[in-house]
Amino acid sequence: MPSRYGYQPCREFHAVVLGAGGVGKSCLTAQFVHQEWIENYDPTIEDTYRTQLTVDGRQVMLEILDTAGADQFVAMRDLYMKTGQGFLLVFSITSRSSFDELVSLREDIIRIKDDENIPIVIVGNKADLVDQRQVDRARAFAISQQWQAPYYESSARTRTNVDEVFIDLCRQMLRRDDYHDDSRADDIYYQKAEDPSSSTKKKRRRKRKDRDHRCIIL
Numbered sequence: 001m002p003s004r005y006g007y008q009p010c011r012e013f014h015a016v017v018l019g020a021g022g023v024g025k026s027c028l029t030a031q032f033v034h035q036e037w038i039e040n041y042d043p044t045i046e047d048t049y050r051t052q053l054t055v056d057g058r059q060v061m062l063e064i065l066d067t068a069g070a071d072q073f074v075a076m077r078d079l080y081m082k083t084g085q086g087f088l089l090v091f092s093i094t095s096r097s098s099f100d101e102l103v104s105l106r107e108d109i110i111r112i113k114d115d116e117n118i119p120i121v122i123v124g125n126k127a128d129l130v131d132q133r134q135v136d137r138a139r140a141f142a143i144s145q146q147w148q149a150p151y152y153e154s155s156a157r158t159r160t161n162v163d164e165v166f167i168d169l170c171r172q173m174l175r176r177d178d179y180h181d182d183s184r185a186d187d188i189y190y191q192k193a194e195d196p197s198s199s200t201k202k203k204r205r206r207k208r209k210d211r212d213h214r215c216i217i218l
């Protein structure tokens with residue numbers, strides 16, 4: 001997308017992958033970054049990846065923090081949430097409790113970031129295990145609408161919707177960056193304006209575009 005500012009430098013973003021233990025956070029990340037499938041379960045303490053990608057024609061350097069789902073590392077979550085600019089909230093469609101955990105994760109993110117509009121993608125992973133499904137699509141989509149965050153069903157095993165969830169998150173972070181750039185540009189414009197009470201100038205202030213709430217399935 002051409003910018004109103006012309007040259008677009010590479011943007012750097014910090015994404016954090018959160019969710020209960022064993023839902024497939026590391027497998028999704030490994031598939032996205034290295035296109036590899038990991039069969040064995042090796043619980044994570046903390047892993048960081050860096051990868052460059054193009055999103056809508058724009059260069060993005062993405063740092064991905066793959067976090068621990070295990071409860072003994074929960075104390076580190078506040079720090080992850082502080083530094084993250086976008087969050088993948090991952091559950092397994094085969095585990096109702098992993099879905100329920102997302103509620104408190106999102107509440108913590110909003111509290112720590114003090115921001116209700118933080119970029120979030122909800123990911124129902126292990127979608128290949130259809131026979132073991134415990135979370136209906138309708139239930140997940142209801143949360144997606146309530147939170148105004150897109151919902152994807154993914155499978156790290158079959159590499160379904162793996163790129164899509166990370167790209168969607170990058171797109172949200174880019175949009176947010178653009179919005180802040182526009183706000184800054186508008187603020188400078190206001191400071192320069194001779195008559196700050198002018199109603200025509202006030203109309204230039206941009207409103208945040210409606211957030212997407214989509215349900216993307218296999």
Ligand SMILES: Nc1nc2c(ncn2[C@@H]2O[C@H](COP(=O)(O)OP(=O)(O)OP(=O)(O)O)[C@@H](O)[C@H]2O)c(=O)[nH]1
Pocket residue numbers: 019020021022023024025026027028038039040041042043044045067068069070125126127128129154155156157158
């Ligand atoms: N069938 C299936 N199995 C998966 C999928 N994703 C992950 N798994 C398996 O689930 C197990 C746990 O996956 P991980 O990616 O290690 O889970 P995690 O969320 O990183 O777990 P923690 O690091 O403990 O928080 C592994 O044995 C994976 O092979 C998937 O999409 N489909």
Ligand SMILES: [Mg+2]
Pocket residue numbers: 025026027042043044066067068069
């Ligand atoms: Mg892991």
